[in-house]
Amino acid sequence: MSVAPDTTVKVAKGLEGIVAAATQLSDVQGTEGILTYRGYDINELAARSTFEETVDLLWYGVLPTRALLEKLNRKFVASRCLPEEVLGAMKLFPKKSTPMDVLRTVVSQLGLHDVDELDNSVSANVRKSIRLTAQMPTIVAAWHNIHQGREPITPRNDLSHAANFLYMLDGKEPTAQAARILDIALILHLDHGLNASTFVARSIASTESDMYSAISGALGALKGPLHGGANEAVMKMLIQLGDISQVEPFVHDALANHRKISGFGHRIYKTNDPRALQLRRIAGELAEHTGNRKWYDMSEKMREVVWNERQLYVNVDFYSASVYYTLGIPIELFTPIFAISRVAGWTAHVMEQLLDNRIMRPDSEYVGPKNQKYVPLDQRK
Numbered sequence: 372m373s374v375a376p377d378t379t380v381k382v383a384k385g386l387e388g389i390v391a392a393a394t395q396l397s398d399v400q401g402t403e404g405i406l407t408y409r410g411y412d413i414n415e416l417a418a419r420s421t422f423e424e425t426v427d428l429l430w431y432g433v434l435p436t437r438a439l440l441e442k443l444n445r446k447f448v449a450s451r452c453l454p455e456e457v458l459g460a461m462k463l464f465p466k467k468s469t470p471m472d473v474l475r476t477v478v479s480q481l482g483l484h485d486v487d488e489l490d491n492s493v494s495a496n497v498r499k500s501i502r503l504t505a506q507m508p509t510i511v512a513a514w515h516n517i518h519q520g521r522e523p524i525t526p527r528n529d530l531s532h533a534a535n536f537l538y539m540l541d542g543k544e545p546t547a548q549a550a551r552i553l554d555i556a557l558i559l560h561l562d563h564g565l566n567a568s569t570f571v572a573r574s575i576a577s578t579e580s581d582m583y584s585a586i587s588g589a590l591g592a593l594k595g596p597l598h599g600g601a602n603e604a605v606m607k608m609l610i611q612l613g614d615i616s617q618v619e620p621f622v623h624d625a626l627a628n629h630r631k632i633s634g635f636g637h638r639i640y641k642t643n644d645p646r647a648l649q650l651r652r653i654a655g656e657l658a659e660h661t662g663n664r665k666w667y668d669m670s671e672k673m674r675e676v677v678w679n680e681r682q683l684y685v686n687v688d689f690y691s692a693s694v695y696y697t698l699g700i701p702i703e704l705f706t707p708i709f710a711i712s713r714v715a716g717w718t719a720h721v722m723e724q725l726l727d728n729r730i731m732r733p734d735s736e737y738v739g740p741k742n743q744k745y746v747p748l749d750q751r752k
């Protein structure tokens with residue numbers, strides 16, 4: 372189907388510049404390159420906080436006391452396991468299923484097992500947010516094992532959110548460095564204004580649907596290569612290029628042929644994305660520490676060439692790719708890792724939307740043919 376472009380109609384294509392929600396959760400200052408959660412700079416949170424503490428801040432609006440943080444931690448840990456019926460169903464999924472599709476399906480299925488599913492009260496939505504945030508890493512790790520014909524690994528209750536996820540992948544306790552790198556990555560991905568998947572979550576919530584529907588929808592939006600799927604696309608691109616010498620010709624060719632290069636560009640940032648700066652630093656340190664410089668050096672080269680040719684900044688997905696890969700995480704888990712973090716942001720937005728709700732219902736301009744006359748079926752040519 373094609374829609375003839377009508378130059379008289381002014382459409383906010385991609386909803387650029389449209390303010391569709393007021394939020395107290397995160398502030399993306401695109402011209403300054405600043406991101407804050409509840410007024411706290413992302414750089415300070417990445418340096419000093421943990422994922423669990425930052426989620427507490429995002430959900431409840433203030434940095435928690437030690438007692439409150441321990442309370443939330445206990446709830447997270449207690450909610451990590453998946454119902455047996457859900458694990459049983461996962462074992463029947465086609466083995467070709469991608470982790471993002473499994474995540475979307477299992478989140479939807481978890482709604483069927485949750486007594487709070489259709490209760491949109493604040494307390495029920497907080498309980499669901501805790502359960503979903505706690506269970507998402509378990510789903511991703513369980514599928515990682517099931518699709519390779521192994522039994523899922525039971526979550527541990529003595530490890531942090533990040534460390535437990537890495538542990539559940541292969542049953543080995545991660546190094547403190549690996550766990551902390553993932554912890555920082557989770558902090559950096561937690562929330563980001565009204566990005567595409569968060570908009571989807573808020574739109575679904577605005578119909579007074581339920582949390583599980585909102586998060587399933589958001590997962591569907593996140594997996595796209597223009598959004599969270601970009602981190603996997605970046606790594607595949609680097610692997611396909613194979614060598615630093617291939618970077619420059621690839622960039623020339625892509626830009627000359629108006630092809631997008633994954634990991635570059637952003638709707639809001641007109642300067643450095645602060646998350647990308649953090650991840651670039653971590654990628655550099657990791658390359659130094661492991662002695663495996665290949666992916667970092669290729670990334671640096673690509674950043675330089677793209678900048679010289681097109682002045683595009685890297686986004687959050689560019690360096691996260693080589694960071695995760697160097698940590699030994701399989702590529703198909705990169706976007707699910709984004710989701711493992713962002714789910715806490717989505718749930719916060721769903722709850723915020725419901726506090727002052729009006730159904731999301733933008734307008735469209737009809738540009739098709741008018742005054743058509745119905746022709747009976749047997750008279751049509």
Ligand SMILES: CC(C)(COP(=O)(O)OP(=O)(O)OC[C@H]1O[C@@H](n2cnc3c(N)ncnc32)[C@H](O)[C@@H]1OP(=O)(O)O)[C@@H](O)C(=O)NCCC(=O)NCCS
Pocket residue numbers: 385596597598599601626630631632633634635636637638639683686687688
């Ligand atoms: C993020 C993204 C979807 C933002 O899209 P957007 O705000 O609609 O921006 P546009 O696609 O209109 O881009 C504006 C211009 O920059 C160019 N551009 C943007 N990102 C580019 C990229 N990654 N590679 C090459 N050119 C790019 C566009 O071609 C366009 O050029 P034009 O004005 O000559 O037509 C887009 O930058 C992109 O597709 N990036 C690659 C995917 C990615 O990394 N996504 C993760 C985002 S965190």
